[in-house]
Amino acid sequence: MAYKIVEKRQLVPDVHLMNIEAPDVAAAAKPGQFIILRIDEEGERIPLTIADYDVDEGFVTIIFQEMGKTTKQLAKMAAGDELQDFVGPLGKASEIEKIGTVVLVGGGVGIAPVYPQARAYREIGNKVISIIGARNESLLILEDEMNAVSDELLVATDDGSKGHHGFVTDLVKELLDGDEKIDRIVAIGPPIMMRAVAGVTDPYDVETIVSLNPIMVDGTGMCGGCRVNIGGETKFACVDGPEFNAKDVDFNLLMSRLSLYRKEEMESLETYKK
Ligand code: NAD
Numbered sequence: 371m372a373y374k375i376v377e378k379r380q381l382v383p384d385v386h387l388m389n390i391e392a393p394d395v396a397a398a399a400k401p402g403q404f405i406i407l408r409i410d411e412e413g414e415r416i417p418l419t420i421a422d423y424d425v426d427e428g429f430v431t432i433i434f435q436e437m438g439k440t441t442k443q444l445a446k447m448a449a450g451d452e453l454q455d456f457v458g459p460l461g462k463a464s465e466i467e468k469i470g471t472v473v474l475v476g477g478g479v480g481i482a483p484v485y486p487q488a489r490a491y492r493e494i495g496n497k498v499i500s501i502i503g504a505r506n507e508s509l510l511i512l513e514d515e516m517n518a519v520s521d522e523l524l525v526a527t528d529d530g531s532k533g534h535h536g537f538v539t540d541l542v543k544e545l546l547d548g549d550e551k552i553d554r555i556v557a558i559g560p561p562i563m564m565r566a567v568a569g570v571t572d573p574y575d576v577e578t579i580v581s582l583n584p585i586m587v588d589g590t591g592m593c594g595g596c597r598v599n600i601g602g603e604t605k606f607a608c609v610d611g612p613e614f615n616a617k618d619v620d621f622n623l624l625m626s627r628l629s630l631y632r633k634e635e636m637e638s639l640e641t642y643k644k
């Protein structure tokens with residue numbers, strides 16, 4: 371079965387949005403889950419957290435950054451082209467409940483998976499404060515969309531070109547030091563950012579959830595590729611996660627495992643470019 375790309379657009383340099391025709395996946399998708407796609411028979415499988423889904427139109431939205439061979443190849447595809455595989459929804463859905471005030475933190479491309487969560491938290495009556503950050507203004511994605519689903523939206527850029535001059539973690543700390551009671555924080559972005567958010571929230575004893583993005587192969591708990599250490603126990607992000615309590619995550623192990631195949635990834639990219 372093939373999965374048609376019904377829309378493709380570039381959001382900011384190197385970051386693209388695609389709507390993929392996959393009615394069964396769209397019908398079952400929940401915030402927090404992911405899909406694994408494969409461009410063609412020889413292709414590598416890549417996991418991507420679901421950015422949105424439309425049950426009536428039967429499509430799933432993915433947002434990805436051009437990094438390695440596969441994402442560069444994907445970025446060259448256009449509306450009307452087809453993907454070989456689009457498997458999902460995989461992983462556990464986020465536990466979205468009415469708890470009060472929730473802070474959603476998205477860093478860089480991590481803003482994409484935060485968006486459906488912000489919307490879902492707000493829909494059931496939580497107060498949603500969103501913090502989004504990027505290296506600079508021209509790399510900031512989904513600002514209008516996040517604004518529409520948040521009671522308050524705070525922006526940070528590393529270079530100060532928009533909003534707070536600094537990291538998203540500065541704004542998390544400001545909120546925690548303020549008067550408002552925060553009931554939960556959800557942070558998604560590069561592992562270094564999630565580790566920093568976990569460090570900031572730790573002394574405040576506020577539940578902090580992160581979404582992990584280890585290397586994945588089968589996505590069904592069989593290959594062990596996505597193993598992570600959570601509170602001293604080995605877990606598989608694809609079936610036990612991808613979301614975990616930040617204070618339990620061994621971020622150093624996650625980061626070292628993510629860099630394990632960097633040499634092979636670079637070689638594959640170089641061969642593809644030739
Ligand atoms: P980036 O490097 O541009 O960083 C985005 C923001 O994160 C920064 O603007 C800053 O506010 C914050 N940040 C970065 N380093 C920080 C630090 N040391 N301390 C505090 N805050 C920090 O992000 P990018 O290039 O868009 O990130 C891509 C990464 O996000 C990839 O590694 C990708 O795998 C990951 N990602 C993860 C998920 C997920 O589901 N976990 C989803 C999408 C992307």
Ligand code: FES
Nearest residue numbers: 587589591594608
């Ligand atoms: Fe294979 Fe999770 S991706 S066990």
